[in-house]
Amino acid sequence: MVKTPNFDRVATEGVLFNHAFVSSPSCTPSRNAFITGKYFWGLGSGANLWSTLPEKHQSFIHLLADDGYVTGRTVAKTWGPGNLDNWMAHHGAHPSGKAYKTFDQFLDSTDAKQKPFFFWLGTADPHRPYEKGTGAKSGMDISKVHLFEHYPKSDVVRSDVADYYFEVQRWDRLVGSAIAQLEKHGLLENTIIIITGDHGMPFPRGKGNLYDSGVRVPFAIRWGREVKSGRIVEDYISFADIAPTLLETAAVKIPNDMNGKSFAAVLKSEKSGFVDPENRSDIVFGRERHTIAQDKPSRSGYPSRGYRNSDFLYIRNYQPELWPAGTDKRDSNRKLTPFSDCDGGPTKNFIVTNKDKNDELLRTFQLAFAKRPAEELYDLKKDPGQVNNIANDKAYAKVLKTMKDKLQRRLTVLNDPRAKNPDYDGFYQYPYFGE
Structure with a gap:
């Protein structure tokens, strides 16, 4: 239905990754994980939407610049949203490089045609x-x-989703114009192109949620003759893995504090399917505060973590008494509409307005907005849509324990503060600069 010829071209002439996941399904922490090569929970205020990034965390884009790369970004959304004043004062520049109106302007006004570049x-x-x-x-x-x-x-x-498709297609045309510039200047074959998104679609049970509709993203990489084309890879990769991968391919030293892991070997392999199943057959992700949308006076978010492999998805909701999409009251911290942790739009309005008309509509409302239990478990072979929680099914008791233990071990290794203290409230103390 949706036409994305430029994404399709990159996927066909490069590698399509079927299991790419953000570190957190929220703009700021997702992009912070990308630029730092670290899982969001280790970034302090950088784990929350509309907050800051502590100065101690470096951007891999700056490391490329230190190694002679020309770096730049579009004026449109890259890092953020949030406040970077202290970070930029400390580091001397935006974490994504200087802003340009277009990719053409970047190529024409810098040395990017002669030197290695990141844009x-x-x-x-x-x-x-x-x-x-x-x-x-x-x-x-x-x-x-x-x-x-x-x-x-x-x-x-359906019409609301079609409007989403329309903007996806507009984005794809922008990508096409950039690829055309690379071809025009003879740069295409020696340029690594990555196309992805920073979280799921801004719809109920999408963005801000730990289901595939929130954390799983399209991901394709093209690298000319350096990468065998036409491959479809099933290995699990995280947004935290992108920075160390690009640093390795650029022969730039990877900082010791990056806990994302390079997948350069997977990228350069000629195999399809699972290339490194021993190390890349599962993934962890989570979320903290998206917006301040809980009942007053709480400034918490909806803390949760997820562990996923090809068979099951396990989610731990640390404070199930809270609202996953924000309170049902209008008098929340945001003073907007109920469930304001979910973007407004026709789909949200339709579900909320019609929830009492029949059982199907009530179920869609509950899946999107109702409070959730402390644990969720989904059998992905029987329930790929992840709508039937089997955490209380005795037949899955052993699976539940295994998934819970694996999540705990991964979070411990990756220094998540909630691994030591599930009631950790440090994320709630950080500023929120949103509306």
Whole structure:
């Protein structure tokens, strides 16, 4: 339904990764994990949306610049959102490099045609708000729009997803223009191109959630003759792994405090499927405070962690008394609409407004907005949509314990403060600079 010829080209001429996951399904911590090569929970205030990044954390883009790379970014969304004043005062520059209006301007006004370069082509697409009806007006048949299992089968929802597709396609055209510039200047074959997103779509049970609809992202890499084309790789990779991978391919020393692991060997392999199953057959991720949307006076978020492999998804919700998408009251810290930790839009409105009309709509509402138990477990072979929680099913008691233990071991190795203290409240003390 959605047409992404430039993403498809990169995937076909390079490597498509089927199991790429963000460290956290929220803009700021997701991008912080990308630039630092560290899991979000080790970044202090950088673990929260609309906060800061402590000065002690370095950007791998600066390390490339120190090694002679020309670096730049678009004016549109790259790092953030949040406040970088102290970080930039300490480091002397934006973590993503100098801003340029377009990739063309970067190439034409720097030495990037002669020297190695890094450029972050960012965009607000497909972030909300959308112009309602753009998908249908562009010629999309909304009856053919794919819906996650946790959405009601409604034309209102399908049209909203089509509007999302419209912005995805606009982003894909921007990528195409950048690829055309690389070809024009003879740079394409020696440039590593990565296309991905920083979290799931801004819809209920998507962005801000630890299901695949929130943490699993499209991910394709093209690197000319250096990488065998046409490969589909199943190895699990995290956003925290990108920085050490790019530093390794650039022959720049990887800092000891980066706990992401390079997947350069997987990238350069000629194999498809699982290339390194011993080390890359599972993944961990989590979230802390997205927005301040709980009942007053709480400034907490919705702390949770997830552990996933090809068979099961396990989620630990540390404070199940809280609301996963924000309080149901209007008088939250944000003083906006109920469930304000979920982006507003026609899909959210439809689910909330129609929840009492039938059992199907009530179930979609509960999946998106209702309080959740302390533990969730999903059998991905039987339930790929991750909507049937089997954590209390005695038949899965052994699996539940195994997944819980594996999550705890990984979090301990990766120095997550919640591994030692599940009630840790340090993340709530950091500033929130959002509206």
